[in-house]
Amino acid sequence: MSFIATPQSLHFEAPLPLQSGASIRGYDLTYETYGQLNAERSNAVLICHALNASHHVAGIYEGQARSEGWWDNMVGPGKPVDTDRFFVIGVNNLGSCFGSTGPMHVNPDTERVYGADFPVVTVEDWVNAQARLLDALGIQQLAAVMGGSLGGMQALSWTLQYPERVRHAVVVASAPNLSAENIAFNEVARRAIVTDPDFHGGHFYQHGVVPARGLRIARMIGHITYLSDDVMNAKFGRELRPPTLPASHGALPPEGALAPRGGPSALDAPPVPAYRYSTQDIEFQIESYLRYQGDKFSEYFDANTYLLITRALDYFDPARAFGGDLTQALARATCKFLLVSFSTDWRFSPARSREIVKALLENRRDVSYAEIDAPHGHDAFLLEDERYVGVVRSYFESFAGEAR
């Protein structure tokens, strides 16, 4: 049983200057809050979302079963980020497609849908927009900012852009920048979208189509990088998709589907289901799973948003202005940190988190670091893992009583 969450929206008329040199004005931010802001306005926690998530961090929507927020296991009454003690804010980032102003909205300057003309937004731009939201909510300082993956990059950037406004930062399964391989996967996904004939240069809305083919490919690629090789082998291995049966046959495979094979010990071995020998039909369970994930994603996610968000990932690199020296880059941070990584995460491996930990320690910052031995790859940051959840709970408990 979860609580009822209610999305809200705020309009910002004043132009927000962006890193690119452009600016955006007359935009909306959609957000949710859980729990109560205390009298000192000192118990606010900002949760930053990753690629395909939103402001809907926790709780469910009225009358919608199974509408839990994406971090509902982490945030709520009595949960590790305890909404009985903290005032938690989730906000949909600019350029996203879940409520805040994005490519499918109208540009007030041109009175046309942005489409591909939506300005390029960066992690730093998002943090600036989030800071304006906090201003509007009357919150000067966050008890904590927290995020996983791209959300972790935002949390880290908060400590650099607004060091005086953050007391704690929780950076989960993240990295100080993308590796060449990370960028490469993003680029393939973007090319799949951009070269889909239904993309129409990013102005597909006016053609009444969406580049679903490209989005499907993008999501399939993404999904592979979210999972570990181990968990894929455990969940799917080389298992074949069961043959489609006429309803009357029930759950048992028809005779013909089980073809015994020759060979010295074929008589002892269990019967081997026959291959279909097709290049286009689904043969393996993993194919079925990926196609399903791709189909689902292409039905709700905006293609221009996908381009924007993967580019924000590519561009994030706080050490860049310091000749690549992360220690110098993180010198501005003053808050306390918890970093968490997962052993089988090959998208943002523990080594990437350790780079951040090392740079913070070299600046003599207060850093806790947990490397969780979990089989689930990058996805682990969204999953229930006793040790992981326990670490986050302990960390938040350590400062829940703080009065500032």
Added chain:
Amino acid sequence: MSFIATPQSLHFEAPLPLQSGASIRGYDLTYETYGQLNAERSNAVLICHALNASHHVAGIYEGQARSEGWWDNMVGPGKPVDTDRFFVIGVNNLGSCFGSTGPMHVNPDTERVYGADFPVVTVEDWVNAQARLLDALGIQQLAAVMGGSLGGMQALSWTLQYPERVRHAVVVASAPNLSAENIAFNEVARRAIVTDPDFHGGHFYQHGVVPARGLRIARMIGHITYLSDDVMNAKFGRELRPPTLPASHGALPPEGALAPRGGPSALDAPPVPAYRYSTQDIEFQIESYLRYQGDKFSEYFDANTYLLITRALDYFDPARAFGGDLTQALARATCKFLLVSFSTDWRFSPARSREIVKALLENRRDVSYAEIDAPHGHDAFLLEDERYVGVVRSYFESFAGEAR
């Protein structure tokens, strides 16, 4: 300086039964041979190719500079596979697009181009076709069969399908089957091709188009998996593509391209080239490299062949008929083995080669195994590495004097 290679072709009229239950007749195999078959016909070495290679293993074509075969560093006079001592055969596999009968050829039964109707071929089918070629060349037994990656799977399969016809097998950077993750990457590549509107269900030839968009994506994905994270970071890292300059500016970037950044130590740091802030233009060198590889590939590779060859990879699984017991599956092999893997190969990691080594040792077979500490990922099997090349040379020298 390399020698001149000359492709040849043989026609096979009799139907070749395929694993799928279908058969193919009236097909051609394109091949090349290097060196001289000895009087005992005992010095033949068959080289099996991987995904996008061909019969052109070594040498160059008359009048074509830079037309070296794909394993020219490994095969030739005085090279590790020494054509002064061995008679080396390279053969293009059925279904490929470099000369042997494939999807772009005419089905003699229907007198129409095969297209997507080309029968699904497996590693075992290729080995059977290669065996027929050897029959035609009057070669009863191979001194060695050798291949890397998918080529290594063919070499392994030779030792199981025709144990009495192979004295040595050299299996490089290969695996006993594909993992779920391997299949997943293949599936995304196939979906990119099949969902390209120019694919026309695999019958694009008659529409005068090729599914170049899909092929580009497929190749980009492939390329990422061929390289290690390390080598990608070393070669490309986060380097930006240099700005395009008017010719008169020469190699120096224009003033505006170097924008110094703010921050505590920006004065000491070298100037930071400006981001372009674009979601569709090339920003990073790695993007430029991948797009180039994709473009090049889409100009010469056949889309139906790509589907067939990735499927042959998916299907290969000699342990399958033995309830997954690789030791039982490899009991049939009688020859001697050399296995080679590369430390940073994450497509077919050393652990996968070790599975084969272990299964062979459990059958008390004569196995040499070299795990080469090389930074290049899966691609290492095609590259010059002193230790790797040395191991192969020593292995071939060990039996070059054999008289059988």
